[in-house]
Amino acid sequence: MTNPGLFQVPERIRAMNASIKLLLIVREPVTRAISDYTQLRANAATMAPTAPTLGPVRSFEQLALHRNGTVNESYRPLAISVYHRFLHRWLEVFPREQLLVVNGDQLIDDPLPQLQRIERFLGLEPRISAHNFYFNETKGFFCLRNETADRCLRETKGRRHPRVSPHVVAQLRAYFDEHNQKFYELIGEDLAWPSD
Numbered sequence: 001m002t003n004p005g006l007f008q009v010p011e012r013i014r015a016m017n018a019s020i021k022l023l024l025i026v027r028e029p030v031t032r033a034i035s036d037y038t039q040l041r042a043n044a045a046t047m048a049p050t051a052p053t054l055g056p057v058r059s060f061e062q063l064a065l066h067r068n069g070t071v072n073e074s075y076r077p078l079a080i081s082v083y084h085r086f087l088h089r090w091l092e093v094f095p096r097e098q099l100l101v102v103n104g105d106q107l108i109d110d111p112l113p114q115l116q117r118i119e120r121f122l123g124l125e126p127r128i129s130a131h132n133f134y135f136n137e138t139k140g141f142f143c144l145r146n147e148t149a150d151r152c153l154r155e156t157k158g159r160r161h162p163r164v165s166p167h168v169v170a171q172l173r174a175y176f177d178e179h180n181q182k183f184y185e186l187i188g189e190d191l192a193w194p195s196d
Helices: 004-008 010-016 029-045 060-064 083-093 104-109 111-122 166-187
Strands: 022-026 099-103 133-136 141-145
Touching: 010 083, 022 083, 022 104, 029 060, 029 166, 060 166, 083 166, 099 104, 099 111, 104 111
Parallel strands: 022 099
Antiparallel strands: 133 141
16 A cells, blocks of 8 residues: 555455455655655656646745645645554454554665565565665665566656755654654554654
């Protein structure tokens, strides 16, 4: 469930397969929102030159905060980072033991332990080891290596994020703190995301 749109369909998934095992990959919400903003900006930049524009490009700060300085809770990259609101519905439909929450930040920084957890959760024979990864200095990410080929993130991944005001980051992390605590309670695990 890396696609936030999939948060909306637990009943349909259960109707297809009630014993399915679910993976939920999450990132620290503020980092995830900035990443989403970066992706949306890049997508807009690649639109055809004849496509209508929506006015001047607004910064992340301008979109994430209202003019009075309060958090714009309806800004989609922020709204979909309030994970507990969506996960609650899934846990009404599926038992908790059918869901593995994967820390996406750790998956980026040190993928092996997270992927080995996924193998165990899915009941797969352990096959992934350190030799399956190499660090791509250009992208700044680990890439996969197997017997036949090396694979790395597509060009649309690993973009440099814009510099966001540390004050705004701290304000957003304070906003997400209560939401994160509710999420930790649902999953039974503290992901230790910063709160300031």
